[in-house]
Amino acid sequence: MWALFAVLSAVFAALTSILAKMGIENVNSNLATAIRTVVVVLMAWGMVFLTNTQGGVTEISKKSWLFLILSGLATGASWLCYYRALQLGDVSKVVPIDKLSVVITVVLAVLFLHEEFHAKSLLGMVLITAGTLLMVL
Numbered sequence: 001m002w003a004l005f006a007v008l009s010a011v012f013a014a015l016t017s018i019l020a021k022m023g024i025e026n027v028n029s030n031l032a033t034a035i036r037t038v039v040v041v042l043m044a045w046g047m048v049f050l051t052n053t054q055g056g057v058t059e060i061s062k063k064s065w066l067f068l069i070l071s072g073l074a075t076g077a078s079w080l081c082y083y084r085a086l087q088l089g090d091v092s093k094v095v096p097i098d099k100l101s102v103v104i105t106v107v108l109a110v111l112f113l114h115e116e117f118h119a120k121s122l123l124g125m126v127l128i129t130a131g132t133l134l135m136v137l
Contacts, residue, residue, distance in 0.1 A: 021091045029083040096135040
């Protein structure tokens with residue numbers, strides 16, 4: 001089931017890029033990010049209430065709060081940079097560079113989460129990087 005959600009995530013991420021590029025014409029990128037963020041917040045809280053999971057807020061540990069807040073700050077920084085890049089550049093060049101996050105994530109997962117690293121992971125990272133360079137140069 002996780003694979004289905006991962007594929008749907010990729011589809012929606014692709015739509016995000018196209019719709020964002022169409023929407024930020026003549027709009028400040030920071031303002032556009034703020035508008036997008038409000039929509040995401042409303043949608044996320046709507047799902048929390050729809051699934052009746054709002055009671056779990058009080059059970060979240062301090063450690064989880066810390067890392068969720070840090071993740072939110074990283075997301076905000078990513079979105080601000082992403083929207084500015086979309087405003088200044090072509091979607092077909094911005095998105096591949098943004099997807100280098102896959103390579104960076106694997107490295108960070110190995111370093112901080114002690115996830116296993118295999119030769120096929122290295123090969124995949126090299127191919128993603130090479131593909132990105134081919135698309136943007």
